Amino acid sequence: MTPRTLRSTLTLIAFTGVLAVGACAPSSDTDTSGSGGGDGKETTLTVWSWRVEDEAAYNKIFDAYEAKHEGVTVEFKPFKATEYNKILATGLAGSDGPDVPQVRSYGQVEPTIASKSLVPLDGKVDLSGWDENVVNSAKSKADGKLYSVPLARQTVQMFYNKSLFKKHGIDEAPTTWADFTAAGDKLLAGDVTPIAVGAKDDWTLPIVHEVLAAPRFGGAAFQKEVLSGQTSFTDPDFVASIDVFTQLAKYFPKNVTGVAVTDAQTLFSAEKAAMFPGGSFDMAVLKKANPGIDLGVFEVPAPTGSPEDKATTPGWADGNFAVNAKSPQREAALELVKWMSTKEFGQMVADEVKQISAVPGVTYNDPLLRQMADSYEKSPSPYLLLTDFRYGSPSGTDLMGKGVQQLLLGSKTAAQVAADIDAGVKTWFKPTP
Amino acid sequence: MKTRTGLAFLAPALILFGVFVLYPMLTAFSYAFYEWQGTSRQGFAGLSNFSALVNRAPFKTDLPRALLHNVLFFLGTMLVQNTIGLTVATLLHRRARTRRMLQTLYAMPYLVSPIVIGYLWTLLLSPTFGPVNQLLTKIGLEQFALPWLGDPKTALWVVILVSVWQWVGFPVLLYGAALGGVPEELTEAARVDGASHGQVFRRITFPLLVPAIGTVSVLTFIFAMEAFALPFAFGGSTGNPAGSTDFVSLLFYRSAFDSGAVDAIGTSSALATVLFLIIFGGAMAATKVLRRHERRMAS
Numbered sequence: 105m106t107p108r109t110l111r112s113t114l115t116l117i118a119f120t121g122v123l124a125v126g127a128c129a130p131s132s133d134t135d136t137s138g139s140g141g142g143d144g145k146e147t148t149l150t151v152w153s154w155r156v157e158d159e160a161a162y163n164k165i166f167d168a169y170e171a172k173h174e175g176v177t178v179e180f181k182p183f184k185a186t187e188y189n190k191i192l193a194t195g196l197a198g199s200d201g202p203d204v205p206q207v208r209s210y211g212q213v214e215p216t217i218a219s220k221s222l223v224p225l226d227g228k229v230d231l232s233g234w235d236e237n238v239v240n241s242a243k244s245k246a247d248g249k250l251y252s253v254p255l256a257r258q259t260v261q262m263f264y265n266k267s268l269f270k271k272h273g274i275d276e277a278p279t280t281w282a283d284f285t286a287a288g289d290k291l292l293a294g295d296v297t298p299i300a301v302g303a304k305d306d307w308t309l310p311i312v313h314e315v316l317a318a319p320r321f322g323g324a325a326f327q328k329e330v331l332s333g334q335t336s337f338t339d340p341d342f343v344a345s346i347d348v349f350t351q352l353a354k355y356f357p358k359n360v361t362g363v364a365v366t367d368a369q370t371l372f373s374a375e376k377a378a379m380f381p382g383g384s385f386d387m388a389v390l391k392k393a394n395p396g397i398d399l400g401v402f403e404v405p406a407p408t409g410s411p412e413d414k415a416t417t418p419g420w421a422d423g424n425f426a427v428n429a430k431s432p433q434r435e436a437a438l439e440l441v442k443w444m445s446t447k448e449f450g451q452m453v454a455d456e457v458k459q460i461s462a463v464p465g466v467t468y469n470d471p472l473l474r475q476m477a478d479s480y481e482k483s484p485s486p487y488l489l490l491t492d493f494r495y496g497s498p499s500g501t502d503l504m505g506k507g508v509q510q511l512l513l514g515s516k517t518a519a520q521v522a523a524d525i526d527a528g529v530k531t532w533f534k535p536t537p
Numbered sequence: 538m539k540t541r542t543g544l545a546f547l548a549p550a551l552i553l554f555g556v557f558v559l560y561p562m563l564t565a566f567s568y569a570f571y572e573w574q575g576t577s578r579q580g581f582a583g584l585s586n587f588s589a590l591v592n593r594a595p596f597k598t599d600l601p602r603a604l605l606h607n608v609l610f611f612l613g614t615m616l617v618q619n620t621i622g623l624t625v626a627t628l629l630h631r632r633a634r635t636r637r638m639l640q641t642l643y644a645m646p647y648l649v650s651p652i653v654i655g656y657l658w659t660l661l662l663s664p665t666f667g668p669v670n671q672l673l674t675k676i677g678l679e680q681f682a683l684p685w686l687g688d689p690k691t692a693l694w695v696v697i698l699v700s701v702w703q704w705v706g707f708p709v710l711l712y713g714a715a716l717g718g719v720p721e722e723l724t725e726a727a728r729v730d731g732a733s734h735g736q737v738f739r740r741i742t743f744p745l746l747v748p749a750i751g752t753v754s755v756l757t758f759i760f761a762m763e764a765f766a767l768p769f770a771f772g773g774s775t776g777n778p779a780g781s782t783d784f785v786s787l788l789f790y791r792s793a794f795d796s797g798a799v800d801a802i803g804t805s806s807a808l809a810t811v812l813f814l815i816i817f818g819g820a821m822a823a824t825k826v827l828r829r830h831e832r833r834m835a836s
Contacts, residue, residue: 190794193576215798219576220577221576304687305773306773306775359664361687361688362663362685362778363664363665367663370665497594497792498594506780509777528595531593
């Protein structure tokens with residue numbers, strides 16, 4: 105290689121390297137107001153989603169809609185989940201976006217709303233009677249307006265292997281904290297990993313925190329206080345809730361920070377672990393990995409010292425659908441989104457997509473799904489760090505994930521982790537008294 | 538006339554370069570100087586996005602740490618990959634018959650996507666099911682059956698060593714080619730004068746390899762500063778565990794696409810610009826030094 109060709113090669117490589125990063129950014133905002141279409145005769149509405157696995161289910165659901173709305177065709181177009189945010193941002197900024205995009209919830213949708221990409225739905229869609237925590241997923245904290253219709257409620261709870269429990273002399277799901285730890289001890293003595301946690305993946309740890317310790321910090325009551333500024337994450341109850349990890353660490357797999365969440369799921373489905381703290385969305389995966397498993401769910405009892413001795417089911421909403429502000433068929437799109445708030449649609453989501461619908465009053469054929477939905481209905485609590493502390497960077501969930509890893513590695517105490525979360529979110533979070 | 542004809546021939550390439558390289562790059566730069574509300578551009582922001590990288594969480598803490606990891610990745614790769622690469626290339630150079638086959642074998646892993654390599658090694662090193670730790674336990678080396686990717690003390694080095702394992706074929710090929718270019722009469726003359734193998738390598742082969750070493754170093758620098766796919770496969774976008782495998786590109790990725798901050802485009806573009814300047818500046822400086830060395834050798 106001569107010096108000259110070497111020089112040119114290096115320059116080119118350096119350029120293309122940054123191009124890879126630079127090209128990820130979206131194009132600037134160009135106003136392309138809609139034109140054409142929507143004259144009432146034949147309308148094709150496109151719906152974008154990140155649920156590739158649900159394509160058949162959605163096609164069935166939209167067939168039902170098409171049957172009732174003559175001249176309307178709904179095209180469901182799913183994209184790879186990990187690339188969806190980028191694809192949607194580009195689609196909505198340009199002129200070839202979907203009419204009805206599936207959007208993220210709570211803080212994650214705020215940048216899309218700030219881009220003025222979505223149509224406010226206040227007065228157009230009626231969500232009265234819905235769970236407040238669910239409706240908040242569709243609202244902007246910046247202007248308080250409603251921008252989407254929530255699709256599903258996700259709940260987090262403890263999955264357990266009923267036959268493994270019985271085999272080790274535990275006849276029923278524990279209802280007190282003492283029962284819960286006693287069950288852990290029995291399983292440990294029987295050479296079974298009591299709780300399969302995958303602490304290598306930090307995103308799973310805030311979920312595990314909610315499953316194991318939501319009552320310890322006070323769930324919904326704490327949410328009100330921390331949002332109004334009456335308390336903060338350094339509150340002794342919140343610190344104690346993080347410390348639950350220290351108490352229960354002996355029940356986790358060995359070298360837990362090296363165990364990926366997929367490893368934890370495998371431990372559980374291979375019946376080497378008896379419990380798996382996870383979301384309602386994990387059910388399908390767990391069943392598929394071992395169809396013969398005797399799967400059950402329970403709410404982890406309130407840890408000793410909790411402000412209120414009552415188990416809860418933490419949850420949140422996601423998979424919301426919105427209307428693209430640039431859609432040339434706004435009315436037809438609004439009609440579709442309105443339909444998505446009906447019980448008819450909710451029931452189909454439950455039956456076809458097999459998720460807990462966000463619409464109240466839906467019934468479930470699957471007994472586990474029904475139990476999870478009922479538990480949330482009876483004793484709901486918000487997955488606080490997701491519902492209220494993902495509106496800025498660093499997010500509450502990121503801070504908790506990293507902090508719990510440090511706690512499990514022994515490099516930080518629960519109080520230090522809580523202080524980090526408090527300091528981190530305070531860089532962007534302002535309480536509203 | 539001559540220039541015009543030349544330009545006409547250059548035009549297709551220049552247009553492609555302009556549209557697909559220069560234009561996106563310059564727009565990405567310009568994003569860093571504006572305020573953003575989601576994807577809609579607001580007023581001119583001056584350097585405030587850049588100052589956010591120094592003054593605001595999470596950049597204040599994460600950027601220096603990520604940058605340090607990039608530098609360690611570069612130094613580790615330089616040291617291990619280049620040493621092994623040069624050694625292997627020198628040894629292969631003497632084996633005329635099997636050289637081609639072995640070179641191909643060494644280069645095999647880099648034909649596989651880093652994402653696949655990352656997941657593969659994650660499985661191999663898993664403390665629950667991974668065969669590496671099982672093997673270590675079985676042969677009585679239980680004290681070395683560590684949670685390789687679960688401990689911040691080892692995780693970064695695993696990433697570096699796996700990257701070395703994947704890419705070692707690259708310096709082997711480059712050094713192999715450079716060794717082929719070392720005039721045999723020089724080494725032969727030295728041998729006739731009684732120089733040992735070591736002396737020939739130190740006094741003749743190595744100095745003549747310096748341009749190739751320089752090229753490899755610059756390419757390694759660019760590669761290390763841009764590291765994304767392998768760390769992503771190992772530790773996700775947050776550099777698990779506890780940020781110990783975090784890199785600047787990962788920080789860019791999560792602040793651009795995973796954060797709930799409405800001004801994400803501004804700050805992440807500023808970060809991309811800074812990364813570009815580091816890579817570009819570093820590569821340019823190194824090339825300059827290299828050219829000076831080459832000129833000295835030629836004269």
